[in-house]
Amino acid sequence: MKKIEHLGIAVKNLEESEKLFESLLNTHVYKREYVEEQKVTTSFLRAGNNKIELLKASSSDSVINKFIEKRGEGLHHVAFSVSDIRYEMARLTKEGFTLLSEEPQNGADNKLVCFLHPKGANGLLVELVQDAD
Numbered sequence: 001m002k003k004i005e006h007l008g009i010a011v012k013n014l015e016e017s018e019k020l021f022e023s024l025l026n027t028h029v030y031k032r033e034y035v036e037e038q039k040v041t042t043s044f045l046r047a048g049n050n051k052i053e054l055l056k057a058s059s060s061d062s063v064i065n066k067f068i069e070k071r072g073e074g075l076h077h078v079a080f081s082v083s084d085i086r087y088e089m090a091r092l093t094k095e096g097f098t099l100l101s102e103e104p105q106n107g108a109d110n111k112l113v114c115f116l117h118p119k120g121a122n123g124l125l126v127e128l129v130q131d132a133d
Contacts, residue, residue: 001088005081005129006044006051010064011073014056018043021052035108040064042108053079053108077115079127085112088128092116104130 011017018029022045031044039062043054055076057065067076082088085104093099098117107113110133116126 001080001082001128003081004050005079005127006053007075008053008055008077008079008127009074010067010071010076011054011056012068014041014043014054017054017056017073018045021045021054025052031109033108034058035106037106038063038108040108044109077125077127079113079129082128082130085114085128085130089114092128096120104128106132 009017009021014032022028025045025047027045027047029043029045032041033044034041039057039059041056041058043056045052045054055064057063057068059065064076089099089104097120100115100117104112104114107127107129110131112130112132114128116128118125
């Protein structure tokens with residue numbers, strides 16, 4: 001794993017949350033994107049070399065909607081940048097981690113993504129992220 005790629009924050013109202021985090025981080029949203037596979041609308045901000053991804057459910061059966069219903073708004077996941085997502089998926093499976101998908105999925109920001117089950121990481125949802133190009 002190369003670095004933390006971004007922090008994902010689940011939100012109920014994307015527009016209000018964008019304003020809040022723009023004010024907090026003294027920056028502006030640079031990208032908003034709908035990700036059909038995840039049933040989520042994302043919004044990205046930069047804070048120095050770091051990225052924050054705001055996640056708003058686009059349907060009632062979205063994972064983000066279920067997360068907010070159970071835990072409320074807040075930190076949803078930590079994403080780590082990887083060079084070879086399939087290699088990391090195989091390596092982590094051998095280490096005993098449970099993947100939430102057998103193949104990488106299309107994610108926001110032109111990325112391939114795979115999530116690890118939080119039970120294997122002290123309750124933290126971990127996302128592996130690789131550039132799709």
